[in-house]
Amino acid sequence: MRHIGKWLMPLPVLILCAPLALLAEEGHKPFSATMETGGAGLAVSDDISRVNEYSSVRTEPGINPYGKVDIQIDKGGVELDLNSRYLDSRDQTHGARIDVKRFFKSSFSYDAFQHWLDHDKLQYLDASIPAAPVAGAFDTTGAILGVPTATGTTNLYAYTANPIGPNFAPNFLVTRRSDGARFVTNVAPSDTATYAVQQLGRASLYGEDMVPNQDFSIVRREWKSNSDFTIPQLPNLTFHFGFREETREGWEQSIGMSKCTSCHITGQSKQISESTRDLTAGVTGKFGLLTMNYTYLNRQFRENGADPVRRYDPALSPGAALPANYYTGANSPPTFDNRMLYDYRDGYLPYDVTPDSNKDSHVVKAKVDLPRDTTVFASYVKATVDSDKSDDPGYFTLDKKTLESEYDAWSGKVSTTLWKRLTLTLRGKLEKLQDDDVAITYTPIAYNDGNAANDIFGFPGATASDILMLQTINRHSSASRDVATLGLDSVYRLAKRTTLRLSYEFKNEDRDDSFFGTTKTHTVKAALNARPTNTLSARASYTFKAIENPFQNPTAGLVPFTQSASGYGYLVGNGPTYGVEFYDRRTADLTNRPDTVHEGSLSTTWSPSPRFSATAFVRVKNESNDLNKTTWKQETYVPGVSLWYAPSDKVSMTLAYTYLKQTTENSMCQGLYDG
Template identity: 45%
Template sequence: MMLKTSKILLALSIALLLPTAVLADSGVVSSGKVELGVTGVGIDDDKARVSEYTDSRSEDGVNANGELDLNLDNGDGMTLDLAADINGGRDAKVEAVLDLHRAVKVNLDYTALRHQLDHDQLNYLDAAVVRGGMNKTTHEPVALTAVTPDLVPAFVLVDGATNTVIYGSDTGDFSSVADGVDDYVVQTGGASLYGEDLTPGDEFAITWREWKAGTELTIPSVPNLTFDVSFRKEHREGTEQSITSSKCASCHITGESREVDETTEDLKAGVTGKFGLLTLRYEFTDRKFDNNASDPSVNYDPVIKPGQPFDNKTFDNRMTYDYDDGSLNADTTPESEKQTHLLKARVDLANDTTLLGSYVNSEVESDKSDEPGIFTINRSTLVTNYDGYGLKATTRFGKLKLSAYGKLEEVESDNVDVEFQTITAPASPAAGATFDATNTGLYSSANESMISRDVLNAGVDVMYRLAKRSTLRLGYEYESEDREDEHFGETETNTFKAKLSMRPVKGISVRAGYTYQDIDNPFANPEAALVEVGDSRLQAKFGVPGYIVGGNSDLYGTQFYDDREADLSNQPDSVHEAKLATTWAPSPHFSATLTYRYKGEENDLNRSTWEQNTHSPGLSMWYAPNQKLAITAAYNYFDQRSETAFCQGFYDG
């Protein structure tokens, strides 16, 4: 996959385009510029991979773009600043700032951006367990390796006395041959895992728009206080992929289109006070999130016992829903409200010494819903509380500038009790019964919140001036994330940073940086996959192929999942990142900048590994033959490759 973006900009002094005579007569002083250009985009293969976010067009081709920067001053304390960056209706930014005698300041801002989403074709999910059994027509045994349309997965009896394997369509077939001497029955089962993309031609993308308006007010009688109020509205609209799964015995993964229509509204009010060396800031924010789109609905597959390719009513009572429940809502997005209080303090001391402190308190209420008859929850509103404490100190010792900081975050969220209602078995020997011995069919599960945690972050940054034009920066940061749910453990991260800025000769500047992260126990799903191949006696004594996963316990259907061994995570345990930028400016009219960025990430899990390497070089040139004309050309290349060494060679429903 490759993304190529080329830009050519032409900058002209906007003063040439304005009615300067009118402005001069009115006493208005104006300045600014306008940039007009074209952008060409070429994408190979999947644009969601290389053009997820773009400030230009999302398709191959060329389009016009432009930037505007205008500053007006009437000379009597009133100024107006206008700025615009237009790349089309879905990629635009417009901002206006009006200042009236420094007593009233009004800000207006509009931003639009298109986010290209991935489309998972689900064409890599294709696994099945082909088991031996009985021919459904002749009732003759079928070899384990044979695959025919009449294959009925069933059971195997291991006769310990005669060292033979006997096939049967159910356990009753073994009553005449089992002698009880080291005999045991293995359910061979039959299961599959397959994916189906129901909307293969759909393109998934979200158009994000944001409107912001704010006012700052300073009252002449209390000039040390500044009051402000602002409003922000964010709108996300488009479609994204919704993925659901049916089971058992087939894990049928389906993907379809899901409408997105979400709004977030923020109302913020605050006050800033300056009292000599001390500056205080208080801010209150009220946020409301609304989901205006309908939830997608799914008709799940019928429940089928892994050992039989037809609807088995005895097995139904182990599940909570299937095809008979009709269309059910899935992939829901709850609405929420949030209130935040922020308090900050700053003290400016001598010798460039600054102390900063902050406290944040936030509460979120999120609406939750259940599905009566399938599952119920003990609360309709989930409350999450956040407290954050921050402290930072900065000082200078000659050529050395030192910064130290620390932050403590506490997150506490409600736990939720979920009660599941299993299917009641209809016509079968277990008619009217559930999998629960009490026949109530109710299972309660107390779920501890994964959000609840304590996060400690502390670090130190050092900047030292090596020479007149050379600066060295070193930094270290420690982070501990202690989750309340001990199942996921504690994550510790050590980050080391180094950056060098220098001008070795006139006209040339160099900036180089390196960051290394060592992450202990990154967030993962412990023991999430990979069960060792089943009964070793069956394989060792009777030559049963190694791909057979079997079990001879009544609890086989549940203990299979308890035997999983592999941890899964999409988070790295080590990260290397290097950046280099060199600028050559032989004259005030020309400069060229060469950049390069590398990022290597990897995780060595207990049963698998993955790594991701990113290379991103770029070149930009700027040329201004005079004060009224400037030309900029740039080229950027992005290459990211991911590799996962994980094999799931066995599957059992």
């Protein structure tokens, strides 16, 4: 950031000094200025991220002086505005604007603020993990289950009793709480309080906050400059140039999970050191009834922060045991491991990685103003984004390291006024988004029991072609699609101070990946605006959406539940193909997107005087989706009131209250997951 500041600072200095020099030569410096100073204080007794998420007084509790300055200079066709507000290094705003006889305009701004982020303690995830074992006993249902017996040097504790039924044989692994993945040996009974239990063979889910006392926040700083100038020899053309540099520095929470043992979810810190740089250039031309504009944008995004790392728990098939000398590699890993890319033995691995990217876009716009209040507008957008993707040889490789996304959009709009009361607007848009597909080649953990068919994924009778097909998978982008939108809007003046708005829109999203299908959306809107008196106004609106095949994941949940001969609940089994069988038997579609939406709103404003107004409003939204096995619903109610009062021209007060109630229902329950 320092090197950018050294490069940018001379620009505003030159911009400010030039007009001042002109004014000085004329011997007159008319200007007006206002200055404000005082103190700002903040005290927080609760979570600062909840009560001061976007800082408006101070970024941290305490007291400090603050200041504001506004300066305006206007002389001889040269206008200069300066403004500055400073609270602390993470909460400040500075700006400058200059206008030289309308042929040169430029603005510069610097803004900094801090955003406090939430810290998820993960305390609600201990769904079924028992407490740490005590010396000589282990209790999950109120009964003593027996004395744990160590197997080899892996701290695998087996129990003969079973609280679920004879068809299950739960095993337990002891792990250290401090890092959530490092296995230890020779745990003394007196030391078990510092260890957690990783459970196998029945439902198991637990969360662990690795940095319970850390605060998460991001400091955002933005430098921005825009300039417009017109050459006297080309009065119909105005040239535009812009620059923007945004940095985000701080720490945010990163959540990861170990799978194929207990669902061990951990939260730790991730360093954020992002920079986004935009360069823009363009030109606007006015030629009689025709106005045209072209804008080019180049954007570079870079993440300079270190990637977070984690060590994954050992992967085990339900009911399987770790072999003796697991960590020394003397024995082969369990059969289930040959479907995994990595586990505990691979050490700390990076995750939650943010890729660098580059974007180029071209935008062309044209507008024609015709007689009888008729306007024709058209535009074309061409954008390309290159995103750098990194693989990890030895675990997985990609056939391409740079993925490209291309976006093309053509849009048009015609608006005209008929009979002095009716205005019609016909609009349309065609979009094409093309995302690169990528081939991922996996390298599972080696497994060798003398049977080549079990070397990869443990499928009996697997051939070499089967193994190759399972190792290399072509991932098709769900973002690639063609989108067509057509709409008709109308505004009709029913009477004096009363207008009715009606609109209809059809949107067709045709995805290249047929797995997700085509989504068709019909939207109807109606709104009534009225001003019965000079002091009272009201607005009512209603929106209806019918969505055919919203974006969802078909057959993503609900494995049929069966029973064993003994009467206990039983799922698929615990053989080498357990995971494949389990997922292949899913039957229910899952989504959190509606196929039917009803939304209505009503607001009214009373303004008995220019210094007082009162507004009351309410918004109701009902969303639902009748899936093949379940029904998803969400209802939202938002009433509120706002009061505004200005006792003088320089003093105003606002008091507002908003109530939000949102209820979401989904008839899906995961009662038991084994593994």
